[in-house]
Amino acid sequence: MKDLLFSIDKTVLLVIDVQGNLAYRMFDKESLFRHIQALIQAAKIFNIPIVYTEQAPAKIGKTVPEIAAHMTGLSPIEKASFSCCGEEQFNQTLRKLRRKQILICGIETHVCVFQTTADVLSNGYAVQVVGDAVSSRTQENKNLALERMRQIGATITSTEMIMTELMRTSKHPKFREVLNLIR
Numbered sequence: 001m002k003d004l005l006f007s008i009d010k011t012v013l014l015v016i017d018v019q020g021n022l023a024y025r026m027f028d029k030e031s032l033f034r035h036i037q038a039l040i041q042a043a044k045i046f047n048i049p050i051v052y053t054e055q056a057p058a059k060i061g062k063t064v065p066e067i068a069a070h071m072t073g074l075s076p077i078e079k080a081s082f083s084c085c086g087e088e089q090f091n092q093t094l095r096k097l098r099r100k101q102i103l104i105c106g107i108e109t110h111v112c113v114f115q116t117t118a119d120v121l122s123n124g125y126a127v128q129v130v131g132d133a134v135s136s137r138t139q140e141n142k143n144l145a146l147e148r149m150r151q152i153g154a155t156i157t158s159t160e161m162i163m164t165e166l167m168r169t170s171k172h173p174k175f176r177e178v179l180n181l182i183r
Contacts, residue, residue: 015052016106020061026135035133085119105133110145
């Protein structure tokens with residue numbers, strides 16, 4: 001039976017395409033940015049690998065400064081396909097990490113997040129999509145995509161839920177540090 005809970009040593013954080021003017025047109029963008037920032041900071045606290053992508057950055061633009069500021073030392077994987085799995089560098093990166101649990105945040109929920117989720121599920125990964133850390137230009141598209149991802153086997157979670165799931169206990173040595181991110 002596969003693990004129902006994610007664990008620090010098996011998880012990778014995937015941040016999809018939070019870039020250019022498009023990012024500023026997302027439904028509830030302030031909340032979106034805050035939750036993505038918290039996830040990135042928590043991943044760093046837990047030493048969880050972070051992979052991030054940019055969709056056609058020459059046309060759409062680079063990762064927005066609010067998110068890029070937390071990505072020091074990392075380089076984005078550029079892609080043309082909507083699914084991250086359409087880019088071989090992404091697939092190679094996942095294989096090298098040797099982790100089978102993918103935590104997904106980013107934009108747009110109904111396009112790149114959805115198609116990536118479908119592909120990584122097909123490739124045998126466990127997936128949790130962080131519902132408060134994904135968005136689309138409309139709430140309707142976001143909600144439809146979350147429902148469809150749930151139907152195909154992804155788990156929908158929240159920033160606070162996954163952070164506490166990864167720690168499992170308030171006695172975790174990083175509990176106070178992570179608690180500050182969700183307050």
